[in-house]
Amino acid sequence: MIGKSARPRISSSPSPSVPQRALIAASFVSRVGNGLFNTAAVLYFTLVVHLPAARVGVGLTIAGLVGLLAGIPAGNLADRYGPRTVWLTALTMQAVTMAAFVFIHDWVTFTLIATLDRLAATAGGAAGGALIARTGGERPAAFRAKLRTFVNLGVVLGTLGAAFAVSADTRAAYTALILANAASFAFAGLIALLGVPNYQPLPRPKEHHRWAVLSDRPYVSFVALYGAMGLQYQTVSLLLPIWLSAHTDAPRWTVAAVYAVNSGVCALLQSRIGSRVETPRQGGRAFRIAGLLFLVSCPLMALTADVPAWIAPALAVLAVCVHSLGEVWESSGGYALGFGLAPDHAQGQYQGLFGIGFDAGQALAPVVLTTAVLGLGHAGWLLLGAFFAALGAAGPPVAAWAEHTRRSSHDTAHATQGRPAEAPLPDSA
Known part of the structure; x- marks a missing residue:
């Protein structure tokens, strides 16, 4: 690794x-x-x-x-x-x-x-x-947030x-x-x-190989975590609009309103929060915060089906505000871990896997959200919020595991470089 x-x-x-x-x-x-x-x-x-x-x-x-x-x-x-x-x-x-x-x-x-x-x-x-x-x-994480x-x-x-x-x-x-x-x-x-x-390639260590990222178990675990947490994006863009249209009496303009609110909150807060989340440890904590916010937003979205038509739009906007704040924390944590855990000389390879994990999660999102969540109704929303909270809780342990493996590898490399070469054994040994 x-x-x-x-x-x-x-x-x-x-x-x-x-x-x-x-x-x-x-x-x-x-x-x-x-x-x-x-x-x-x-x-x-x-x-x-x-x-x-x-x-x-x-x-x-x-x-x-x-x-x-x-x-x-x-x-x-x-x-x-x-x-x-x-x-x-x-x-x-x-x-x-x-x-x-x-x-x-x-x-x-x-x-x-x-x-x-x-x-x-x-x-x-x-x-x-x-x-x-x-x-x-x-x-780089702060720049990515900007x-x-x-x-x-x-x-x-x-x-x-x-x-x-x-x-x-x-x-x-x-x-x-x-x-x-x-x-x-x-x-x-x-x-x-x-x-x-035209940045020139950085020197690569001898142990580097084309598929090194796949042997980096903490990073692979983080990518899986990030891909699964990525379901939250289509919670607002796909799941909530279907729910509002089919299960609530909210006016049709509510769908456009939640899109606008989501974009506005993310645009206003991304740089401000992203600049405070730079290290892998901070990224893990950001994941935990995001999971807790999603745990609140998902039940709020479900409740839009249980209130009068004139309250449903306001409740939907409130839910999306909370969810969008979670999205900003989640993306900021993802950038901090995605960049911070990758070796400088292999950023391309690591970002390639990072993108694969996210895209795979987005490809699965419509099937998961429309069948599991819509099929279960209110219980599906509660399970979705709990799922996000569990993923968020896994953020700090994964970040700590990744940092530990990198410190261990770094210490081993220094110890090996500083150790004198062993004398060859005699032929009679």
Whole structure:
């Protein structure tokens, strides 16, 4: 297992603020494009291309599962050749695949292009994580929290922009959204090319290998924990809207309100809380806080079915405020552990596994939430809150375990380096 000492990171850039601003700008631009496309993607494929909705879902599922395969290999390439090179390559590929969507006419072509797009997105996530670690200097987790604020803002702006195309409901409008998203990847790559340094690979120890992260049991455990806790994202985006529509008398505008509140709370508090969660130990504690907040928010969401229609929107907003605060603590803890436990020379590989865990959790979330929680009703909400609380309680022990293994590895390495070489045994021995 690869060890890592508990020391501050040393920035390889003499003036990190310039690369940080460039990376924030590039990420913001690409996420505006994501917001434009994601809002209307299913409508385009079903209403314009005339693919059956079920087949679109199957194609996206295939693409998502195959895309997971790119995480660790792309991270290894980022560690070996530099993260910016791999990230720019991934952005270029996404620009091409996104533009290709305007030419599809059948399901096979759609699935193939969607798969290539997800492979590029996963590769970009792994390389982007390594790039954040290098650009973030001594405080990569705090920088990642700041970056997420602008990323969320970009998605919101893109989503608002997509509303015009959806209201127009024409092929030209949807095509414009797709091409705008393709252009956003190209523009983001140009910003990164001009403003983000081409960080050189860091020296790697002899024991490093391409799959070293898989032998790092504490990190693998953390990734599993983070992927499972990631169900909380779709609790607000998927589960609560279905619950409000099917089980409450709340007016339909309540769904839009909870989306806005969730985005607003995260945008306002992400940097403030994220800057206070930097070390793995603080990350473990942040997970525990998040789990407790989810333990409160989930029953509140369930109660919206038991109150009058005029109270349900206020209760839903209150529940989402509590849940969003938990989301900020959860994401901040995830960044602190995800970056803090990864060796500097293998950030790409480790961020690749980090992304795989999160994406796998998001892929399973719709099935778990709609069957287990909705199927059990109020009891399902209570179990979901208890599940999140249990995951949060596991955060501090996992962080302590990881820090212990890294101290032990570091001490062993120093002891080995300082020990004199043993004399060879005589031939008669």
